[in-house]
Amino acid sequence: MYAICRATLLALLFMTASFFYGCSLYRPIVHEEVHGLGHFEFREAAEGLEGVVIGAPHGKSDRNSDRLAKAFSDLTGAGLVAAYGFKARRLSVSQPVVSLNPSPVAGGPLRQRSVFRDYRSILRKAAGGDVELYIGVHRSKEKDVADRIEVATSGLTFEEARALKETYDQIRDQLIKGRQIPRFIMRIEPLDRIRWRASGEKHHGILLSAAKGLNLRVPEFSSPEVAEGLYTQILSRWIETTIGLLRENPLKLPQIQVRLTDLGKFELLDSRRRLAGIVIGAPHGSYDEYTAEMAKRVSYQTGIAAVIAKGFTPTEAGGWRINVNRPTEKIPYSEGPELHSQRAREIYRTYKDLVFTASRGELNLYVDLHQYSTDSKIQVATVGISRKEARIIKMLYQEIRDRILGKQSENILPVDLVIEPLETIEIGAWAAKAEGILGLAKKSMHFELPSQHILATPEAQESYTRILAALLQEAVPFLLFREGRTVN
Numbered sequence: 001m002y003a004i005c006r007a008t009l010l011a012l013l014f015m016t017a018s019f020f021y022g023c024s025l026y027r028p029i030v031h032e033e034v035h036g037l038g039h040f041e042f043r044e045a046a047e048g049l050e051g052v053v054i055g056a057p058h059g060k061s062d063r064n065s066d067r068l069a070k071a072f073s074d075l076t077g078a079g080l081v082a083a084y085g086f087k088a089r090r091l092s093v094s095q096p097v098v099s100l101n102p103s104p105v106a107g108g109p110l111r112q113r114s115v116f117r118d119y120r121s122i123l124r125k126a127a128g129g130d131v132e133l134y135i136g137v138h139r140s141k142e143k144d145v146a147d148r149i150e151v152a153t154s155g156l157t158f159e160e161a162r163a164l165k166e167t168y169d170q171i172r173d174q175l176i177k178g179r180q181i182p183r184f185i186m187r188i189e190p191l192d193r194i195r196w197r198a199s200g201e202k203h204h205g206i207l208l209s210a211a212k213g214l215n216l217r218v219p220e221f222s223s224p225e226v227a228e229g230l231y232t233q234i235l236s237r238w239i240e241t242t243i244g245l246l247r248e249n250p251l252k253l254p255q256i257q258v259r260l261t262d263l264g265k266f267e268l269l270d271s272r273r274r275l276a277g278i279v280i281g282a283p284h285g286s287y288d289e290y291t292a293e294m295a296k297r298v299s300y301q302t303g304i305a306a307v308i309a310k311g312f313t314p315t316e317a318g319g320w321r322i323n324v325n326r327p328t329e330k331i332p333y334s335e336g337p338e339l340h341s342q343r344a345r346e347i348y349r350t351y352k353d354l355v356f357t358a359s360r361g362e363l364n365l366y367v368d369l370h371q372y373s374t375d376s377k378i379q380v381a382t383v384g385i386s387r388k389e390a391r392i393i394k395m396l397y398q399e400i401r402d403r404i405l406g407k408q409s410e411n412i413l414p415v416d417l418v419i420e421p422l423e424t425i426e427i428g429a430w431a432a433k434a435e436g437i438l439g440l441a442k443k444s445m446h447f448e449l450p451s452q453h454i455l456a457t458p459e460a461q462e463s464y465t466r467i468l469a470a471l472l473q474e475a476v477p478f479l480l481f482r483e484g485r486t487v488n
Contacts, residue, residue, distance in 0.1 A: 027044050034109070034115055041081075044126055045078055046078075052076070052127065055134060057206075065218075080126060090113065092114040093116065094205050094206045097112060097114050098200055130260060131211070134209075134213040135242075136206065142195075151164075151215065153213065153214050155212035156212060157254045161191035161192075164188060167242070172234050190296060193458060204311070209265075264310050268354050271299075271304060271358070275304055276360040281307050282309065285308045294464075298465060304472065307351065309351055312324055319331060326432050328435075338431060365443045365476065365480055373451045376415065378454070381438075383444040384441070387422050394419055397417045397471050405463060408459075408463060411459065412457075
């Protein structure tokens with residue numbers, strides 16, 4: 001449905017180029033020292049491109065990634081930030097030192113081993129406010145990815161990622177035509193699986209602080225003088241077109257609604273099939289790391305709306321975890337009670353409002369995704385689900401699991417499911433039932449996924465995402481549409 005023809009891509013490319021070309025009237029580059037540990041060089045975005053910034057968090061130490069970033073900024077007019085000297089001191093730039101325990105490191109950058117706050121602050125200067133689109137530039141010397149450009153993303157739909165990939169292929173083939181230059185492929189999330197693990201920047205770092213973000217990892221070139229210059233042109237044009245695609249959305253692709261806060265961000269994915277009353281939630285998308293990705297993929301596969309929260313962990317909240325799906329916070333692993341606070345109430349109110357926005361009115365079924373590490377079964381706490389319904393859900397799960405895993409069960413463990421009120425479970429989600437989002441829907445299912453089995457490998461993650469999506473497709477009609485209508 002969202003395939004983009006070659007002629008459309010060409011028209012879009014030239015439209016975007018004509019719109020942005022000439023915007024990059026060079027603004028002065030500003031030099032800013034940070035605590036005597038290193039420095040940043042930055043310039044503000046050109047008029048009309050406020051909010052768009054290109055970053056090189058490791059400057060020259062990352063094989064001249066700053067030179068690539070500057071070339072991209074020169075062509076597009078996007079803001080520019082490059083960092084120098086921090087890597088030699090082993091200071092993280094594009095993310096804080098992640099802490100999921102109750103004792104975060106306090107003090108200055110040397111004690112925190114990070115200058116992330118300074119980097120984020122300067123990015124906002126270059127953007128002229130909130131960072132609407134961040135494009136990070138990195139280099140790779142790994143031999144097994146020497147044939148590809150990998151793009152880790154945040155805030156992009158599958159359809160947007162597909163459009164960006166097709167645009168890259170078009171520009172690359174156009175500029176390389178007739179030359180003996182290698183054709184590097186592009187692998188881009190969430191459309192493709194990439195080898196580069198950038199979860200720290202997604203869940204706690206700079207991709208958490210931007211509405212949309214793309215981290216590019218560009219390989220070393222075998223013939224640097226020719227290939228480097230040509231791929232600088234290719235990627236510059238691709239970034240130029242990407243800015244237009246994502247900001248103007250001329251192809252009318254589905255987009256994620258993003259709401260930024262000081263402690264994290266929310267992403268709302270509308271139902272692609274206009275299904276009302278049903279929402280998938282991932283309130284702990286960073287703390288329960290893979291649930292954000294799983295909610296996004298299940299939403300795409302089923303057409304059910306989703307709301308994802310990222311951040312709000314001890315890293316962002318001073319040693320506390322804000323619960324998001326209820327108006328409380330707590331120091332993780334402590335025996336103390338959950339505490340009510342003004343910030344927890346505000347964050348819960350935002351999450352709740354987004355869930356009801358996604359449901360398009362009455363909330364008939366809400367599905368919460370979490371992960372845990374103390375057992376090997378999927379535990380499902382429920383609200384409004386009868387024993388008969390629970391028995392059918394369990395039966396459907398077993399049939400779908402066995403069908404999808406098939407012969408893969410030799411490598412991927414077939415995990416059992418226990419569900420209320422049919423069975424007694426360990427994690428009953430009592431707080432979220434009593435004063436949180438689970439109690440606001442007519443029916444709710446709170447999934448706790450065993451991380452050491454379901455989320456241990458990319459293959460297991462992919463298989464159980466398909467299993468959960470198929471389970472919802474089968475169960476939703478039974479739970480909500482007694483007259484036999486389906487979600488298929």
